[in-house]
Amino acid sequence: xxxIQNANPGALPNFRNLGILLRIVVIVAGMCLAAALLNAAEPxxxxxxxxxxxxxxxxxxxxxxxxxxxxxPWLHRLRYPYAIxxxxxxxxxxxxxxxxxxxxxxRGPEALVRYWLFTLLATGVLIGYFDLRGRALSPALxxxxxxxxxxxIRPHFxxxxxxxxxxxxxxxxxxxxxxxxxxxxxFRVLMADNRQLGPMGVEIALAKQYLSIEQLxxxxxxxxxxxxxxxxxxxxxxxxxxxxxxxxxxxxxxxxRSDPGVISIRIHRDRDQVHILLCNPYRQEDERHGGNRMAxxxxxxxxxxxxxxxxxxxxxxxxxxxxxxxxxPYLKAGAA
Amino acid sequence: xTANQPLRVLIVDDEAPARNxxxxxxxxxxxxxxxxxxxxxxxxxxxxxxxxxxxxxxxLLDIRMPAMDGLEVAQHLQKLDEPPAVIFTTxxxxxxxxxxxxxxxxxxxxxxxxxxxxxxxxHVRTITPLRLDVLRELKHEARTxxxxxxxxxxxxxxxxxxxxxxxxxxxxxxxxxxxxYLIEESLAKLEQEFLGRFVRxxxxxxxxKGVIEGFERVTADDGExxxxxxxxxxxxxxxxxxxxxxxxxxxxxxx
Numbered sequence: 171x172x173x174i175q176n177a178n179p180g181a182l183p184n185f186r187n188l189g190i191l192l193r194i195v196v197i198v199a200g201m202c203l204a205a206a207l208l209n210a211a212e213p214x215x216x217x218x219x220x221x222x223x224x225x226x227x228x229x230x231x232x233x234x235x236x237x238x239x240x241x242x243p244w245l246h247r248l249r250y251p252y253a254i255x256x257x258x259x260x261x262x263x264x265x266x267x268x269x270x271x272x273x274x275x276x277r278g279p280e281a282l283v284r285y286w287l288f289t290l291l292a293t294g295v296l297i298g299y300f301d302l303r304g305r306a307l308s309p310a311l312x313x314x315x316x317x318x319x320x321x322x323i324r325p326h327f328x329x330x331x332x333x334x335x336x337x338x339x340x341x342x343x344x345x346x347x348x349x350x351x352x353x354x355x356x357f358r359v360l361m362a363d364n365r366q367l368g369p370m371g372v373e374i375a376l377a378k379q380y381l382s383i384e385q386l387x388x389x390x391x392x393x394x395x396x397x398x399x400x401x402x403x404x405x406x407x408x409x410x411x412x413x414x415x416x417x418x419x420x421x422x423x424x425x426x427r428s429d430p431g432v433i434s435i436r437i438h439r440d441r442d443q444v445h446i447l448l449c450n451p452y453r454q455e456d457e458r459h460g461g462n463r464m465a466x467x468x469x470x471x472x473x474x475x476x477x478x479x480x481x482x483x484x485x486x487x488x489x490x491x492x493x494x495x496x497x498x499p500y501l502k503a504g505a506a
Numbered sequence: 507x508t509a510n511q512p513l514r515v516l517i518v519d520d521e522a523p524a525r526n527x528x529x530x531x532x533x534x535x536x537x538x539x540x541x542x543x544x545x546x547x548x549x550x551x552x553x554x555x556x557x558x559x560x561x562x563x564x565x566l567l568d569i570r571m572p573a574m575d576g577l578e579v580a581q582h583l584q585k586l587d588e589p590p591a592v593i594f595t596t597x598x599x600x601x602x603x604x605x606x607x608x609x610x611x612x613x614x615x616x617x618x619x620x621x622x623x624x625x626x627x628x629h630v631r632t633i634t635p636l637r638l639d640v641l642r643e644l645k646h647e648a649r650t651x652x653x654x655x656x657x658x659x660x661x662x663x664x665x666x667x668x669x670x671x672x673x674x675x676x677x678x679x680x681x682x683x684x685x686x687y688l689i690e691e692s693l694a695k696l697e698q699e700f701l702g703r704f705v706r707x708x709x710x711x712x713x714x715k716g717v718i719e720g721f722e723r724v725t726a727d728d729g730e731x732x733x734x735x736x737x738x739x740x741x742x743x744x745x746x747x748x749x750x751x752x753x754x755x756x757x758x759x760x761x
Contacts, residue, residue, distance in 0.1 A: 325598035329597035329598055329615075329616050329617060330616065333524055333597065333617040334524070336527050337523035337524065337526040337527035338526075387524075388521065389521075426572050427572050428520070428549055428572040
């Protein structure tokens with residue numbers, strides 16, 4: 171299953187994403203304004219010019235957005251060059267139909283060519299814009315992989331985990347086997363290509379494996395409360411969102427304390443949104459220098475890349491706790 | 507400690523698996539050299555409390571531990587009459603390792619190898635004692651405790667309990683709400699280490715900001731007025747020197 175959002179260059183944007191739709195509307199409006207300013211015969215005439223232009227461009231734009239939202243899954247199954255050709259064909263057809271039923275009756279067919287030119291120009295500008303945006307943001311994806319790998323090879327975690335496995339070898343070889351299996355699963359995901367969205371169920375399983383390794387080291391000091399009875403296992407999420415956040419929670423919230431601390435994770439669906447709430451104990455004076463900002467910034471970038479304005483990540487620092495709240499749109503695995 | 511007596515080893519690590527692993531390896535070492543496990547502690551405070559009784563020759567000391575890290579534990583245990591040798595253990599600590607090399611401090615990297623542990627223990631009788639100034643240099647965060655030797659035991663004074671520090675000749679008096687202690691440290695260094703916690707009211711005196719109740723004007727027999735700090739929970743009032751008068755204004759709590 172592969173879902174391509176607007177994430178990668180060489181792919182069309184997701185026409186069902188509000189953020190993407192907003193960008194399209196703003197850019198087209200900007201082009202209309204520019205055309206009106208250039209076209210105005212007198213300095214004050216641009217307003218009428220804009221209204222006249224919008225009277226046709228806006229219906230074409232709205233019709234286009236509807237058609238594209240409907241055709242989105244189909245467009246994304248095509249290879250990029252074919253997808254672009256289809257997109258242009260759709261746009262020209264929509265312009266033609268709207269023009270014919272809207273203005274054609276009293277403006278005649280010759281003006282249609284000018285509108286087609288405008289449509290072509292607008293479509294070209296938008297395709298170029300989304301391609302560039304994808305290119306600008308996509309380093310975040312490969313960076314995430316690199317960073318997650320470095321964070322896992324955060325020597326502290328790797329060596330302490332190996333040390334913990336070694337300690338089990340003699341007394342509890344079976345448990346040692348299981349920990350090594352968990353460790354290798356974790357590394358497999360870290361080294362995989364993580365640019366595609368994956369199901370929440372897999373992300374949760376990975377987080378649990380990670381925490382069980384930490385549990386071995388920290389024993390009773392680490393308490394984990396999962397509240398995932400209503401978590402949609404089929405929701406799509408960028409890989410390695412949960413695990414780095416949990417690692418921060420352990421590093422900043424549990425390790426500096428000698429008394430036990432609780433990390434709580436709540437994942438639930440609220441209509442067409444998925445909420446992830448993470449909470450860990452935190453004391454200002456325990457704070458070790460830096461580190462967690464990088465993981466957070468990277469997750470924020472990747473959420474923006476995949477979901478644009480429909481996703482958000484918020485952190486709140488209370489007196490004795492630290493919370494992360496992530497909202498992503500509910501996309502079902504296998505739906506698109 | 508003579509060459510024939512078994513070497514007594516104290517294990518200090520906050521992670522149970524790490525302690526288990528050391529116990530296994532020490533059992534292996536014991537096959538080849540006289541050796542005994544003197545005890546295990548899961549944090550620094552516990553280790554310091556155990557030390558006089560368990561009579562350890564060597565402490566295997568984890569660096570990263572909550573509440574009090576290994577570098578601080580090593581500083582406090584120097585207060586013992588016969589401090590044990592210290593071998594640090596750590597998974598990774600780029601900064602400390604570099605410094606250890608420079609000052610020839612003994613350390614073992616986790617996962618610990620039997621051969622390395624054995625070699626370190628075999629040389630322990632010839633180990634150069636840790637130098638306090640080196641340890642202070644290694645630990646760049648402030649300590650959480652000050653310590654004194656009281657009849658052979660290490661007494662820890664939480665820094666948060668300290669009301670004021672007063673320099674007298676070559677000692678510094680540490681005053682808490684309950685009692686006072688004498689330590690052999692310099693007031694200037696203490697001021698630097700705990701920057702922000704204490705305020706200097708006099709050339710020879712640092713007062714914890716949190717315990718300042720207010721200031722009182724006292725007139726001496728010769729008619730000269732002088733400000734005194736009133737400290738919460740302590741009867742003794744501390745004079746504010748002329749040069750430090752500005753703190754009276756800054757705190758603004760005139761009684």
